[in-house]
Amino acid sequence: xxxxxxxxxxxxxxxxxxxxxxxxxxxxxxxxxxxxxxxxxxxxxxxxxxxxxxxxxxxxxxxxxxxxxxxxxxxxxxxxxxxxxxxxxxxxxxxxxxxxxxxxxxxxxxxxxxxxxxxxxxxxxxxxxxxxxxxxxxxxxxxxxxxxxxxxxxxxxxxxxxxxxxxxxxxxxxxxxxxxxxxxxxxxxxxxxxxxxxxxxxxxxxxxxxxxxxxxxxxxxxxxxxxxxxxxxxxxxxxxxxxxxxxxxxxxxxxxxxxxxxxxxxxxxxxxxxxxxxxxxxxxxxxxxxxxxxxxxxxxxxxxxxxxxxxxxxxxxxxxxxxxxxxxxxxxxxxxxxxxxxxxxxxxxxxxxxxxxxxxxxxxxxxxxxxxxxxxxxxxxxxxxxxxxxxxxxxxxxxxxxxxxxxxxxxxxxxxxxxxxxxxxxxxxxxxxxxxxxxxxxxxxxxxxxxxxxxxxxxxxxxxxxxxxxx
Amino acid sequence: xxxxxxxxxxxxxxxxxxxxxxxxxxxxxxxxxxxxxxxxxxxxxxxxxxxxxxxxxxxxxxxxxxxxxxxxxxxxxxxxxxxxxxxxxxxxxxxxxxxxxxxxxxxxxxxxxxxxxxxxxxxxxxxxxxxxxxxxxxxxxxxxxxxxxxxxxxxxxxxxxxxxxxxxxxxxxxxxxxxxxxxxxxxxxxxxxxxxxxxxxxxxxxxxxxxxxxxxxxxxxxxxxxxxxxxxxxxxxxxxxxxxxxxxxxxxxxxxxxxxxxxxxxxxxxxxxxxxxxxxxxxxxxxxxxxxxxxxxxxxxxxxxxxxxxxxxxxxxxxxxxxxxxxxxxxxxxxxxxxxxxxxxxxxxxxxxxxxxxxxxxxxxxxxxxxxxxxxxxxxxxxxxxxxxxxxxxxxxxxxxxxxxxxxxxxxxxxxxxxxxxxxxxxxxxxxxxxxxxxxxxxxxxxxxxxxxxxxxxxxxxxxxxxxxxx
Numbered sequence: 026x027x028x029x030x031x032x033x034x035x036x037x038x039x040x041x042x043x044x045x046x047x048x049x050x051x052x053x054x055x056x057x058x059x060x061x062x063x064x065x066x067x068x069x070x071x072x073x074x075x076x077x078x079x080x081x082x083x084x085x086x087x088x089x090x091x092x093x094x095x096x097x098x099x100x101x102x103x104x105x106x107x108x109x110x111x112x113x114x115x116x117x118x119x120x121x122x123x124x125x126x127x128x129x130x131x132x133x134x135x136x137x138x139x140x141x142x143x144x145x146x147x148x149x150x151x152x153x154x155x156x157x158x159x160x161x162x163x164x165x166x167x168x169x170x171x172x173x174x175x176x177x178x179x180x181x182x183x184x185x186x187x188x189x190x191x192x193x194x195x196x197x198x199x200x201x202x203x204x205x206x207x208x209x210x211x212x213x214x215x216x217x218x219x220x221x222x223x224x225x226x227x228x229x230x231x232x233x234x235x236x237x238x239x240x241x242x243x244x245x246x247x248x249x250x251x252x253x254x255x256x257x258x259x260x261x262x263x264x265x266x267x268x269x270x271x272x273x274x275x276x277x278x279x280x281x282x283x284x285x286x287x288x289x290x291x292x293x294x295x296x297x298x299x300x301x302x303x304x305x306x307x308x309x310x311x312x313x314x315x316x317x318x319x320x321x322x323x324x325x326x327x328x329x330x331x332x333x334x335x336x337x338x339x340x341x342x343x344x345x346x347x348x349x350x351x352x353x354x355x356x357x358x359x360x361x362x363x364x365x366x367x368x369x370x371x372x373x374x375x376x377x378x379x380x381x382x383x384x385x386x387x388x389x390x391x392x393x394x395x396x397x398x399x400x401x402x403x404x405x406x407x408x409x410x411x412x413x414x415x416x417x418x419x420x421x422x423x424x425x426x427x428x429x430x431x432x433x434x435x436x437x438x439x440x441x442x443x444x445x446x447x448x449x450x451x452x453x454x455x456x457x458x459x460x461x462x463x464x465x466x467x468x469x470x471x472x473x474x475x476x477x478x479x480x481x482x483x484x485x486x487x488x489x490x491x492x493x494x495x496x
Numbered sequence: 497x498x499x500x501x502x503x504x505x506x507x508x509x510x511x512x513x514x515x516x517x518x519x520x521x522x523x524x525x526x527x528x529x530x531x532x533x534x535x536x537x538x539x540x541x542x543x544x545x546x547x548x549x550x551x552x553x554x555x556x557x558x559x560x561x562x563x564x565x566x567x568x569x570x571x572x573x574x575x576x577x578x579x580x581x582x583x584x585x586x587x588x589x590x591x592x593x594x595x596x597x598x599x600x601x602x603x604x605x606x607x608x609x610x611x612x613x614x615x616x617x618x619x620x621x622x623x624x625x626x627x628x629x630x631x632x633x634x635x636x637x638x639x640x641x642x643x644x645x646x647x648x649x650x651x652x653x654x655x656x657x658x659x660x661x662x663x664x665x666x667x668x669x670x671x672x673x674x675x676x677x678x679x680x681x682x683x684x685x686x687x688x689x690x691x692x693x694x695x696x697x698x699x700x701x702x703x704x705x706x707x708x709x710x711x712x713x714x715x716x717x718x719x720x721x722x723x724x725x726x727x728x729x730x731x732x733x734x735x736x737x738x739x740x741x742x743x744x745x746x747x748x749x750x751x752x753x754x755x756x757x758x759x760x761x762x763x764x765x766x767x768x769x770x771x772x773x774x775x776x777x778x779x780x781x782x783x784x785x786x787x788x789x790x791x792x793x794x795x796x797x798x799x800x801x802x803x804x805x806x807x808x809x810x811x812x813x814x815x816x817x818x819x820x821x822x823x824x825x826x827x828x829x830x831x832x833x834x835x836x837x838x839x840x841x842x843x844x845x846x847x848x849x850x851x852x853x854x855x856x857x858x859x860x861x862x863x864x865x866x867x868x869x870x871x872x873x874x875x876x877x878x879x880x881x882x883x884x885x886x887x888x889x890x891x892x893x894x895x896x897x898x899x900x901x902x903x904x905x906x907x908x909x910x911x912x913x914x915x916x917x918x919x920x921x922x923x924x925x926x927x928x929x930x931x932x933x934x935x936x937x938x939x940x941x942x943x944x945x946x947x948x949x950x951x952x953x954x955x956x957x958x959x960x961x962x963x964x965x966x967x
Binding site for chain 1: 527529530531532534535536537538539542543545546562563564565566567568569570571573574587588589590591592593594595596597604606613616617620621626632636637639641652653655819
């Protein structure tokens with residue numbers, strides 16, 4: 026019983042990248058197969074995704090969206106219709122060239138995203154203003170032929186949702202773009218306990234084919250950024266390319282305005298890298314598949330049964346480890362898996378009518394009368410959820426730096442990881458120079474700023490912007 | 497307002513195949529795109545699938561299964577490991593040969609089913625008897641390169657679930673095979689209102705690589721069979737091919753036994769073809785996305801609001817059609833969509849405190865005091881669910897024929913559609929002859945039978961079996 030699961034985890038201070046993959050494996054989240062670049066999402070990892078999907082799908086439906094399922098293949102000619110889009114995606118698509126024993130007349134890509142499929146469909150079903158807004162979402166798998174892959178962060182196959190909506194006016198489309206950005210913020214802050222910065226991508230970093238892209242940016246424990254979701258305003262670019270029109274109330278033809286927005290299993294990567302520690306995963310209670318790990322020590326069935334009964338009544342998910350492994354091994358395993366609460370029900374504690382409760386986020390232990398355990402657990406789950414967000418927010422804020430001039434920027438970039446907040450002139454030349462000098466990329470523009478100077482070129486600024494290294 | 501939606505539907509007596517596709521289109525279930533052989537599942541169709549998934553996923557979890565997500569690609573060398581399996585699927589797979597700009601060193605198929613992926617994974621994670629049984633399920637899309645396609649019935653892309661389980665003994669694996677067959681029967685009879693026959697496939701018709709395949713067979717309104725789900729017992733064939741072994745309690749290596757089982761969106765095709773009529777779709781209440789279609793006629797807001805409030809309280813899904821279309825048009829549309837109940841709230845009826853309730857399954861109308869409407873709706877939803885199953889069962893049973901000898905078989909097959917129940921010797925030669933002479937294929941073996949003679953060759957029978965034409 027010496028190979029405690031968490032003893033196999035590299036310390037995050039020693040090698041954060043190694044720590045990350047160790048946790049992914051040790052917590053049974055993923056595994057590899059002979060399919061290069063793809064991962065197996067194991068039941069425990071998939072259960073986290075199912076919980077996220079369940080929360081988000083309700084949010085989508087509450088905001089009037091319906092789910093749909095489009096084909097997974099895109100014929101080359103359809104893919105080629107919107108020029109910027111093709112240029113953006115062509116280098117990273119998988120090509121199907123043969124079906125059964127016959128070579129295809131027209132080869133097809135496996136969808137890397139489905140804008141063109143939705144546009145083709147929208148052209149058929151949008152006729153009048155009565156058909157708008159059209160608020161569609163799709164849960165599916167997409168494929169992008171990445172060279173280097175990491176579990177949840179970058180994979181050739183990605184589980185995601187993609188929203189695609191059409192609106193009669195620019196204003197409505199922009200409203201939708203920002204509404205869904207806020208839905209993502211809500212999900213990430215209030216369920217995943219991830220403090221996020223929302224803002225606009227620069228021209229250079231926006232989605233291929235979009236007029237404007239908005240982003241939800243999280244900072245990992247090591248100060249590196251992860252783009253956790255995007256919401257795009259397309260204007261009428263795709264609609265014009267696909268010749269989508271509708272009759273307005275005056276019976277005149279108009280072109281509608283479009284949005285798209287998506288999040289992926291990458292958010293699970295954020296959860297791991299924001300909350301995890303050297304003992305393993307730490308899951309926010311609201312999306313943890315198992316909220317309480319019960320570890321009986323000795324003959325305690327009578328009390329155990331009563332506690333289990335109460336947990337069931339209150340619909341709190343739990344697991345009971347009755348295997349013949351040692352208590353120490355079981356504690357370690359519960360920590361690796363990131364169960365929010367560990368409940369130790371021991372024969373000796375019970376002599377004093379007590380059980381031991383351990384919070385996974387702080388590893389704090391406390392004893393409590395066993396009859397009060399479940400109501401304490403209920404409270405604690407809420408506290409843990411709140412505390413995890415606050416703890417992550419404090420750490421993130423402590424790694425956000427202001428830089429007034431380029432020397433300061435270079436100094437911070439050289440010595441620290443984190444986000445650097447500066448004024449920026451809006452020119453791609455400065456964006457490129459910063460990236461070249463420091464590997465920092467623009468994360469997002471958060472507001473207009475006209476009374477300061479660009480941190481790079483010193484000319485009059487236009488925006489306040491965050492910079493950071495990224496996964 | 498003359499183009500009522502159901503006036504575009506071909507009568508099912510005139511052309512059943514045309515009727516089917518007309519209903520699929522008119523009820524907004526599917527649409528086509530430029531992706532040959534694939535369909536778009538529109539929001540109303542997808543909502544039916546979501547409801548089926550929700551019911552079935554709970555049944556899987558209640559029987560101890562967990563969900564997992566495997567890669568969608570299979571490298572050629574992995575696909576080639578089990579010989580029978582490859583031979584069965586090779587003619588109908590899609591090949592990915594290029595990723596980004598580079599030709600792949602090893603080409604890959606898009607999964608037509610995932611046995612080999614699960615086996616490769618199982619080999620890694622199964623070590624001891626403690627790891628068994630391993631009860632996995634996957635919800636995903638598979639691809640089979642069909643030449644002729646029809647919405648929901650046969651498509652190049654199929655939404656489905658595939659269960660894959662591993663067991664320490666033959667007996668447990670066979671128990672699981674039959675347990676999941678019964679889960680399918682439960683789903684189809686008690687939720688989809690489809691009477692089904694369950695039984696065993698013949699050697700000729702079994703799954704490529706299985707030792708035994710079991711099937712859930714439904715009969716469509718026109719007497720044609722649809723295979724609505726299968727459950728396979730693999731024995732240790734795949735396990736041996738993949739060299740999967742576990743240490744038993746005596747610390748000896750053993751080979752485990754395996755099952756797989758699946759159902760697809762094809763079940764939606766069955767729902768349409770068993771329950772639908774010339775007015776359109778008829779949905780069983782338990783999986784109908786919208787249970788009540790409310791059509792207000794005149795100024796009736798006050799009563800309408802009260803009814804809506806009560807429907808919400810009782811969590812009964814509904815839609816209210818307040819558009820400026822004529823009542824007749826709205827009635828027709830509610831019929832096409834197959835909403836189980838139509839509630840007409842008319843100004844004139846309300847003078848007598850009444851509203852009109854119309855059952856979609858029988859089109860029977862009745863008036864009722866508006867205050868009693870919602871409790872009547874609650875009762876009716878249960879009645880409709882029950883009646884739909886019974887009605888379908890009666891029709892099916894009236895199209896099941898016994899044939900004692902081959903002349904009788906030929907006579908029935910020539911003049912009637914339906915299932916023919918006979919004794920059979922078990923020889924593929926007779927199975928082939930029947931198919932050649934009549935196009936009837938074996939549906940399933942339902943029991944042993946040793947006191948009769950084979951309907952085809954006249955020799956001693958081994959089984960009772962159903963024959964039928966199939967979609």
